Amino acid sequence: MTYSPAVRDHLLAFADDEHLVGARHTSWIGLGPFLEEDLAFCSIAQDELGHGIGLYGLILDDDVELDAFALLRPAEDYRSCWLAELECTDWNDSLVRHWLYDRAEALRWEALAASPDPAAASLALRAQREESFHLAHAEQFMSRIAGTDSTGRIADSVRRLAPIAAGIWDPTATEDDVLAEGFVTTSSAQLAARWNDLIRADLARWGIDVDWDDAGVVGAQQHRTQRSDGFAAFHADLQRVLAVDTSATW
Amino acid sequence: MNVYEVFLKKPGRDEFRHAGSLEAPDPEMALMYARESYNRRGEGAEMWLVDRADVLVADEADLDVNTDKPHRHNDGSLVAARRRDRREGVGGDE
Numbered sequence: 227m228t229y230s231p232a233v234r235d236h237l238l239a240f241a242d243d244e245h246l247v248g249a250r251h252t253s254w255i256g257l258g259p260f261l262e263e264d265l266a267f268c269s270i271a272q273d274e275l276g277h278g279i280g281l282y283g284l285i286l287d288d289d290v291e292l293d294a295f296a297l298l299r300p301a302e303d304y305r306s307c308w309l310a311e312l313e314c315t316d317w318n319d320s321l322v323r324h325w326l327y328d329r330a331e332a333l334r335w336e337a338l339a340a341s342p343d344p345a346a347a348s349l350a351l352r353a354q355r356e357e358s359f360h361l362a363h364a365e366q367f368m369s370r371i372a373g374t375d376s377t378g379r380i381a382d383s384v385r386r387l388a389p390i391a392a393g394i395w396d397p398t399a400t401e402d403d404v405l406a407e408g409f410v411t412t413s414s415a416q417l418a419a420r421w422n423d424l425i426r427a428d429l430a431r432w433g434i435d436v437d438w439d440d441a442g443v444v445g446a447q448q449h450r451t452q453r454s455d456g457f458a459a460f461h462a463d464l465q466r467v468l469a470v471d472t473s474a475t476w
Numbered sequence: 477m478n479v480y481e482v483f484l485k486k487p488g489r490d491e492f493r494h495a496g497s498l499e500a501p502d503p504e505m506a507l508m509y510a511r512e513s514y515n516r517r518g519e520g521a522e523m524w525l526v527d528r529a530d531v532l533v534a535d536e537a538d539l540d541v542n543t544d545k546p547h548r549h550n551d552g553s554l555v556a557a558r559r560r561d562r563r564e565g566v567g568g569d570e
Contacts, residue, residue, distance in 0.1 A: 260499065265509070
């Protein structure tokens with residue numbers, strides 16, 4: 227399947243988000259708050275990386291090497307949002323990011339599942355099965371610790387990360403063309419409105435009283451063409467092993 | 477946190493087998509963690525979880541008294557040997 231440049235960019239944005247958030251989640255391997263959670267969270271990370279591979283697979287020609295494309299592109303060629311790039315060294319932040327991201331991810335897969343493109347729709351259907359587990363995990367963990375968040379650390383994470391998460395809905399520059407083609411029928415703005423309702427309903431249900439200011443991330447990302455501050459170090463880290471010998475066969 | 481014992485059953489006629497245990501704050505999360513801890517590769521088609529607090533544990537001393545009773549290991553082999561011997565005319569003193 228050959229996609230138009232607009233659709234390709236739209237899918238690339240999703241693929242890069244999945245890849246990078248999955249890679250960020252993996253930083254908890256062996257460090258999770260307890261063994262069972264370590265395994266569960268790393269399963270989610272692995273699923274996100276798998277989704278990234280699936281999405282890259284849609285847009286890459288057969289002769290393009292996946293690892294090189296995913297890891298060795300120049301920074302300006304990525305279309306990730308800043309939430310996916312963000313380093314979360316604190317478990318509260320990672321958990322809150324996971325919840326904010328997966329709430330959005332589920333909506334993005336839902337939109338893709340309705341695409342007339344059979345390859346994209348079938349990938350979305352498969353991903354939705356895993357996504358229901360991710361959402362259940364986020365709901366279960368957040369609902370349990372929310373009631374005991376006496377230090378307000380969860381609320382603080384939400385206050386800092388929700389504005390960055392809004393950058394998930396920064397559309398690629400040519401999203402109007404994607405909609406005009408009919409590849410998907412819901413715009414990022416429409417999904418953003420639903421996402422906003424969902425996360426606020428979650429917070430109300432969990433009894434977390436928090437509000438936040440728009441950090442201007444959506445504008446600063448400039449249709450996902452600008453990388454966040456920590457990206458260069460993250461990118462170098464991801465490339466570390468592959469760069470030892472780029473001609474090696476793994 | 478509670479400890480839960482996890483049992484898995486493969487498809488077909490195999491019985492449930494003990495897979496291991498895990499810690500979780502409540503039953504709902506225990507089921508989620510059990511799936512991720514013991515069924516990551518689809519090892520089972522069915523899963524049971526039992527709160528360890530609900531497991532009745534026998535006194536090991538009560539079990540120990542039955543370890544030296546070979547007469548309870550009757551598999552019929554002694555009877556079979558005697559019948560064979562009679563058939564073949566060996567012994568035959570009965």
